Amino acid sequence: MGTKAISPGGALRTPIERAQVESDPSAIRRVPGWDRNEPVVSLELASLSALHLERLIHGETAAIRIANFYRDAALPGVVERILASPLLARYANAPDIGKIGNSYFETVCGLRKDDYFASARSLKHELDELFRPLTNPADLMKNVLAGTWEPGASVLQNDAGQTFFYGLIRLFDGTEALAHVDHLEWDDVSAARPIFQLALNTYLRIPADGGELVVWDTVPTREEHDLIAKDYGVDEAYLRPFRSVAVKPNEGDLIMFDAQRVHAVRTAHGPRITSSMFAVLLDAAGAFRVYS
Numbered sequence: 663m664g665t666k667a668i669s670p671g672g673a674l675r676t677p678i679e680r681a682q683v684e685s686d687p688s689a690i691r692r693v694p695g696w697d698r699n700e701p702v703v704s705l706e707l708a709s710l711s712a713l714h715l716e717r718l719i720h721g722e723t724a725a726i727r728i729a730n731f732y733r734d735a736a737l738p739g740v741v742e743r744i745l746a747s748p749l750l751a752r753y754a755n756a757p758d759i760g761k762i763g764n765s766y767f768e769t770v771c772g773l774r775k776d777d778y779f780a781s782a783r784s785l786k787h788e789l790d791e792l793f794r795p796l797t798n799p800a801d802l803m804k805n806v807l808a809g810t811w812e813p814g815a816s817v818l819q820n821d822a823g824q825t826f827f828y829g830l831i832r833l834f835d836g837t838e839a840l841a842h843v844d845h846l847e848w849d850d851v852s853a854a855r856p857i858f859q860l861a862l863n864t865y866l867r868i869p870a871d872g873g874e875l876v877v878w879d880t881v882p883t884r885e886e887h888d889l890i891a892k893d894y895g896v897d898e899a900y901l902r903p904f905r906s907v908a909v910k911p912n913e914g915d916l917i918m919f920d921a922q923r924v925h926a927v928r929t930a931h932g933p934r935i936t937s938s939m940f941a942v943l944l945d946a947a948g949a950f951r952v953y954s
């Protein structure tokens with residue numbers, strides 16, 4: 663397990679312990695523990711309400727799964743075009759994971775911020791073209807938030823008015839994503855500090871074997887994270903004291919979860935393709951702002 667000077671559970675607090683030590687009044691109050699009977703809420707799009715999102719934000723549920731969110735006879739053809747696309751690239755810090763588009767976190771590992779912003783619009787346009795005759799799922803995901811969350815949803819901009827990219831395509835094939843967390847403000851200390859970061863993924867292709875999403879019932883602070891850091895994520899051995907839930911996505915699902923909770927993707931034994939983005943809340947009464 664390595665030589666780090668903490669024991670499992672010693673440094674990472676449970677949500678209830680964190681609630682007791684939480685000192686930031688603007689922070690999201692997460693309740694201790696998920697609903698034991700239904701950690702993953704599965705529903706039809708028409709039934710999704712702000713209450714479901716609020717329960718996710720406050721930690722009462724681990725994930726929301728919307729089945730049949732993106733089903734169409736044209737989807738297999740779109741997926742083949744994605745697999746053959748010259749835009750398909752690899753993460754510099756995780757070269758076994760394919761992608762089309764840029765993640766903002768890549769600006770801490772080589773990608774220039776100016777290039778991220780300069781290419782945002784054209785990349786989104788090229789992806790829109792790749793998805794034709796279908797609508798880019800990123801726009802459908804943004805519309806879901808806009809239609810469910812009273813303050814609405816729009817694309818994130820920085821203080822300089824630069825607009826973020828959204829709707830990254832990710833490809834796992836024989837590969838996994840290590841247990842990790844996603845925090846906009848960890849990738850850019852000058853960025854706004856969200857009080858909540860939602861991950862949204864639409865599953866375009868899923869292999870028969872593997873590719874589960876795993877979410878743990880813990881939200882490490884930066885200090886806790888850095889104590890158990892491993893590669894771009896954290897050492898899973900330290901997560902044993904925490905409950906986790908594994909979800910095998912189905913093609914066409916939209917799954918949403920708290921990106922600040924530790925999460926991982928198990929090895930996909932075959933192509934696993936998603937359209938992915940985040941949506942942050944900068945304050946409790948505000949709109950969701952989407953980005954990748």
Ligand SMILES: O=C(O)CCC(=O)C(=O)O
Pocket residue numbers: 839844861862863874875921925926927936938
């Ligand atoms: O593809 C997934 O199921 C989750 C990917 C992920 O790590 C994320 O959205 O942050």
